[in-house]
Amino acid sequence: xxxxxxxxxxxxxxxxxxxxxxxxxxxxxxxxxxxxxxxxxxxxxxxxxxxxxxxxxxxxxxxxxxxxxxxxxxxxxxxxxxxxxxxxxxxxxxxxxxxxxxxxxxxxxxxxxxxxxxxxxxxxxxxxxxxxx
Numbered sequence: 001x002x003x004x005x006x007x008x009x010x011x012x013x014x015x016x017x018x019x020x021x022x023x024x025x026x027x028x029x030x031x032x033x034x035x036x037x038x039x040x041x042x043x044x045x046x047x048x049x050x051x052x053x054x055x056x057x058x059x060x061x062x063x064x065x066x067x068x069x070x071x072x073x074x075x076x077x078x079x080x081x082x083x084x085x086x087x088x089x090x091x092x093x094x095x096x097x098x099x100x101x102x103x104x105x106x107x108x109x110x111x112x113x114x115x116x117x118x119x120x121x122x123x124x125x126x127x128x129x130x131x132x133x
């Protein structure tokens with residue numbers, strides 16, 4: 001087993017995931033750099049901490065519940081890769097569960113880039129409210 005696999009999660013990554021599960025976009029964005037970039041599958045990206053916070057707030061506002069269960073964490077230097085199972089339910093009670101990969105890049109202990117990829121890209125863009133216009 002690679003010693004970097006299932007490594008401790010950096011604090012900024014932990015804050016991001018905790019904020020998402022608490023429906024708190026401000027908490028989720030607390031560990032972002034000012035120029036942070038969020039990319040969701042092939043839906044495009046937003047740049048800037050305030051724009052990422054707005055995208056997170058919009059996504060969380062469309063959900064009745066969200067559960068993020070990290071399956072594996074790989075970290076080295078300024079990069080963390082988190083494989084997770086995501087379980088979402090919208091306010092209309094539509095439900096979906098899917099695996100996702102979250103790639104986080106860091107600068108000075110802050111997250112500078114977030115890339116969320118799903119094995120079914122339409123899920124991220126169409127189900128959970130992530131729009132990156």
